[in-house]
Each structure stands twice: as C-alpha cells, then as structure tokens.
Amino acid sequence: MAQRADCGPGSYPETGLQGQVPLADRQSGRSQQGYSCNMELLGQYQGEGSTWVNPSYDHCAYMGTAFGGLGRKKSEGTQVVDVSDPGRPVLTDNLTSPAMLTDSWESLKVSEERGLLAAVSGGPAVGALFFDVYDISQDCAHPRLLNSFDATNLTLPANVLGHEGEWAPDGLTYYASGSVAGSLTAIDVSDPARPRVVYTGVAGLPLNHGFSFSPDGNRLYLTRYAPAGVDILDVSSIQRRDPLPVIRQVGSVAWTDGLISQQTIPIVKDGTPYLVxxxxxxxxxxxxxxxxxxxxxxxTDNLRLEIQTTPYVNERRQDTTGNGLFGYESHYCAVNKRTEPTRLACGEFQSGVRVFDITDLSKPKELAYFNPPAQVGRNSELLGSEHAAGLVTATGASASDATNLNLGDLSRPLEAAAPPNLTADWCASPPRFVGSDQLWVTCQDNGFLALRFTNGVTA
Incomplete structure (x- = not known):
C-alpha cells in the first residue's frame, strides 16, 4: 500500500480511508465539495464532460465525448481546449470527423515525435472502419484533418476494430486493438494523408486491451483481460515493413489479484527496464x-490505495453501488520521465487523481491528490461524459469488488439501468506533468482540469 500523503495548508483532505469517498459524504453532500491534498485547481473547461482517454500537447488539450450523448450534445465530437492561460482554458474548436464524432473511447492519442493527433472509432465500446489523423504541430488549438476524403470532413476506412490505440515511438505507425477476438491492426501513417493497413490479425489472448512500445518500436507490451497480465510481443516485422509481417510472442506474466489490465508504461529504473x-x-x-x-x-512491487486493499471489500461495495460500473480502480497513469522517473500520476476513477513519489519502487509514497467535486443531479447536462450519460453502467457491486465480478458482467455494458448517482466523478484519463508545478488531466464529469502542486510538492 502506498504511504499516505501529508496534506499541508490549503488542503481539503479525504475524511475516510486513502482513496475513499465514504457513503456518509455522498449522502450528506460533502463529496460535492471535492477533496484535495497539496494540489489546487488553476483552471477548468468542463463543457458537457468527457470520455475515457484524453491527451494534451503543447498548450492544448483534447477531450473526446461520449457515444451515449451523440445527437443530443450541444458540442459534438472531440473538444479542442486552448490552455495557453492555465487559469482560463477555452474551447477553440471541435473535431467532427467520423472517429472523433462517434467516440474515440481509449484511442485518442498524440504522437509527440510528429505532432499528430489520431483516433479510431470506438463507438459504444468497440467500433470499426474509421481512423482520423490531424496535424497539431503548427496550431494545436486548430487541428487540421490530414486524411480527409475529397476535401470533406469524412475519412476513408482504415481500421478493422477499435477500442484502444497507440502510436509507435517514431510516429510512423498507429496501432489499434479491438478487444474482441484479440484483434490488432497496424496502420502505416508515414504519409498521414493516405494511411493504410499493414497488418491485421490476432495478438495475445482473445481479449486484449491497452499497450505501449519499447523505444525502438520492436516490442509491444500488451495488456489482457483475464487472467490479468501482460504479453510481450515482437512486432519488429511490422516496424521493418516486411511484405508479410508476423507478430511473435516473446514472453508473458499474469496475476490473479486483479482483473482486466489496462495500460503499460515502459520505464528504466536504476538501470533496469520495467513496465508500470x-x-x-x-x-x-x-x-x-x-x-x-x-x-x-x-x-516486483505493487502500489495500491488503502481503499483498494483486501480488508475493505464491503466499503468499496457500499460506497460505489449506484454510481456505475467503476469504483475505486486505477485506469491510466503517467510518469514525469521514462528514464529514472521519480513521480507517477494516475487517474483512479472515484478516488480521483493521485500523485506518488516512486523514487523507490518498493516504497511508493503518495504526495498529492485531487478528487473533483461530485456533479450530483447533472446527468442531463453532461451528455459528453461517459459516466454521466450512463451508457456504461452496472447494478450491484462495482468493478473493484473482484469477488462479485466476472467477465460475464462485461458483456452487458449497454443494459438499461438507473442513471449513475454521480456522487463521485470518474477520473480515467492519463494525467500529464507540465513544468515542475502543474498537472493537466481530464475527469469525465468535470472535464479538463489544470492543477497546480502546493506545499512544496513538485513534479
């Protein structure tokens, strides 16, 4: 378990366990004030809320919006937010090409190397066909669609199945995993105006998920659903552009004290390569x-919040029941640097955004957190939020209660159910360290948040 943060002046700390939004706080309205520790809000663009994974680049942030609100949102598609002034983020554009319009799910990613923004259509969990590429290198606040069809806002099909996506480090290949049947597609983007599929097939186990790459792009570190774990795949054949590329499994590791691994981050710590x-x-x-x-x-080591540990199964269930499928789980994380990182920041759904000192991987210490105000009663205003729109919901125990959840529960994400009670937000998107004193992140109900460290905490 990560050591608790020492909250300094100006903090508005949690009232229960580390990472918990207690039932009493939800019922009294206390959770609508939010919680903070050594971190404060600089500026916010909420809009109508946002979806799972939303990157930022230079002075801009990109917010996908939910499929469930399609046709009813005031501002459709992916929202472009200019954060030149972190105290006053402003909407400058919205992207409505096919993949950006129909929900990019976990595929909206930036290639820092080439200044490109791309996504595949994720739809209501898994989509198909569309892949959109934008140039953000010249003017990040007004992205330019590169692979449009006949100068329209449409793009030609260039993907098979889409749920998750990521760029190879050199920015020449974009990969999309479809979860279903272990599908994986590699798209050549050497000419962004004419992306083409160079590989489509099956990788890993039948249900794959998020992934990352070695610095040379020859290894793909692919997570999987069950058993939770990681497959290491040799994708050098794709990286070389062999005429008939083949993916080869190199190794794997699995565990039973978790379910549905989401993301990998390759780092080097004390000269040893690791995956987060x-x-x-x-x-x-x-x-x-x-x-x-x-x-x-x-x-080698595990980092959990107190509320995620075994003794608190009942607390997890009673707190989060009625607020959708996800409770106190991790989702997407980021490090302050890939070589010898000292900071790890994670979106932890109803536990908010958490920042840890990982100078010693075996002794992680929490430094700061920000869990934004709950948006109770605002479901109809937040149609861009996957959480508030209620498309992904479940009755009974939340996902953090492994004893009452199995993969059968995940086959019914579109069931009609009561709208989530929004007594805590879902912070699912990867944070980004900006300079030495800021963290930029998107939570589903609260939208984009520019946060600043306080009380001597730095990135």
Whole structure:
C-alpha cells in the first residue's frame, strides 16, 4: 500500500480511508465539495464532460465525448481546449470527423515525435472502419484533418476494430486493438494523408486491451483481460515493413489479484527496464514488472490505495453501488520521465487523481491528490461524459469488488439501468506533468482540469 500523503495548508483532505469517498459524504453532500491534498485547481473547461482517454500537447488539450450523448450534445465530437492561460482554458474548436464524432473511447492519442493527433472509432465500446489523423504541430488549438476524403470532413476506412490505440515511438505507425477476438491492426501513417493497413490479425489472448512500445518500436507490451497480465510481443516485422509481417510472442506474466489490465508504461529504473501496469478492475491497483528477462517478466512491487486493499471489500461495495460500473480502480497513469522517473500520476476513477513519489519502487509514497467535486443531479447536462450519460453502467457491486465480478458482467455494458448517482466523478484519463508545478488531466464529469502542486510538492 502506498504511504499516505501529508496534506499541508490549503488542503481539503479525504475524511475516510486513502482513496475513499465514504457513503456518509455522498449522502450528506460533502463529496460535492471535492477533496484535495497539496494540489489546487488553476483552471477548468468542463463543457458537457468527457470520455475515457484524453491527451494534451503543447498548450492544448483534447477531450473526446461520449457515444451515449451523440445527437443530443450541444458540442459534438472531440473538444479542442486552448490552455495557453492555465487559469482560463477555452474551447477553440471541435473535431467532427467520423472517429472523433462517434467516440474515440481509449484511442485518442498524440504522437509527440510528429505532432499528430489520431483516433479510431470506438463507438459504444468497440467500433470499426474509421481512423482520423490531424496535424497539431503548427496550431494545436486548430487541428487540421490530414486524411480527409475529397476535401470533406469524412475519412476513408482504415481500421478493422477499435477500442484502444497507440502510436509507435517514431510516429510512423498507429496501432489499434479491438478487444474482441484479440484483434490488432497496424496502420502505416508515414504519409498521414493516405494511411493504410499493414497488418491485421490476432495478438495475445482473445481479449486484449491497452499497450505501449519499447523505444525502438520492436516490442509491444500488451495488456489482457483475464487472467490479468501482460504479453510481450515482437512486432519488429511490422516496424521493418516486411511484405508479410508476423507478430511473435516473446514472453508473458499474469496475476490473479486483479482483473482486466489496462495500460503499460515502459520505464528504466536504476538501470533496469520495467513496465508500470494498471488494472482497471478487481482493485488490482498498479504494479511494477521487471522485464530485463523478456521471456520471464517478474512482478516486483505493487502500489495500491488503502481503499483498494483486501480488508475493505464491503466499503468499496457500499460506497460505489449506484454510481456505475467503476469504483475505486486505477485506469491510466503517467510518469514525469521514462528514464529514472521519480513521480507517477494516475487517474483512479472515484478516488480521483493521485500523485506518488516512486523514487523507490518498493516504497511508493503518495504526495498529492485531487478528487473533483461530485456533479450530483447533472446527468442531463453532461451528455459528453461517459459516466454521466450512463451508457456504461452496472447494478450491484462495482468493478473493484473482484469477488462479485466476472467477465460475464462485461458483456452487458449497454443494459438499461438507473442513471449513475454521480456522487463521485470518474477520473480515467492519463494525467500529464507540465513544468515542475502543474498537472493537466481530464475527469469525465468535470472535464479538463489544470492543477497546480502546493506545499512544496513538485513534479
């Protein structure tokens, strides 16, 4: 378990366990004031809320919006937010090409190397066909669609199935995983105006998820649903553009104290290569995997909040019931640097945004957190929020209660159910360290948040 943060002056700390929004706070309205520790809000663009994964680049942020609100939102598609003044983020554009319009899910990603923004259509969990590429290198506040069809806002099909996506480090290939049947598609974007599929097939187990790459782009670190874990794949054949590329599995590691691994981040710590891996179900938290032996990776350390630990199953259930499928789980994280990182920031759904000192991977210490005000009663105003729109919902126990959740529950995300009670937000998107004193992040109900560290905490 991560050591608790020491909250200094100006903080508005949690009232219960580390990471908890207690039922009493939800019922009294206390959660609508939010919680903070050594972190304060600089500026916000809420709009109508946002979806799962939303990147930022230079002085701009990009907010996908939910499929569930399609046709009813005031501002459709992906919202472009100019954060030149972090105290006053402003909407400057909205992107309505096919993938951006129909919900990019977890595929909206930036290539820092080439200054490109791209996404595949995620639709209501898994989409198909569309892949949109924008130039953000010249004017990030007004992205320019590069692969439009006949100078329209349409793009030609260039993907098979889409749920999650990521750029290879050189920005020449964009990969999309479709979760269903272990599908994986590699798209050549060397000419962004004419992207083309160079590989489509099956990778990893039948249900794959998020992924990242080695610096040379030859290894793909792919997470999977169940058993939770990571497959290390050799994708050098795609990277070389072999005429008939083949993916080869190199190694894998799995665990049973979590479910549905979401994301990997390759880092080097004390000269040893690791993966940072987050589980989005089953209270698995975040773990560190030594990949110096690619054939036999080893989990060395685990980072959990107090509320994610075994003794608090009942608290997790009673607090989060009625607020959708996700409770106190990890989702997407980021480090302050890939080589010898000292800070890890994670979106932890109803536990908010958490920042840790990982100078010693075996002894993580929480430094700061920000859990934004709950948006109770605003479901109809937040049609861009996947959470508030209620498309992904479930009755009964939340995902953090591994004892009462199985993969069968995940086959029914579109069931009609009562709208989520919004007694806590869903912070699912990867944070981004900006300079030494800021963290930019998007939470689903509160939208884009520019946060500043206080009380001597730095990035």
């Amino acid at each position: 891996v987050a589980d989005e179900f089953g209270a698995g938290g975040v773990r560190f995997v030594d990949i110096s032996d690619e054939i036999r990776p080893v989990v």
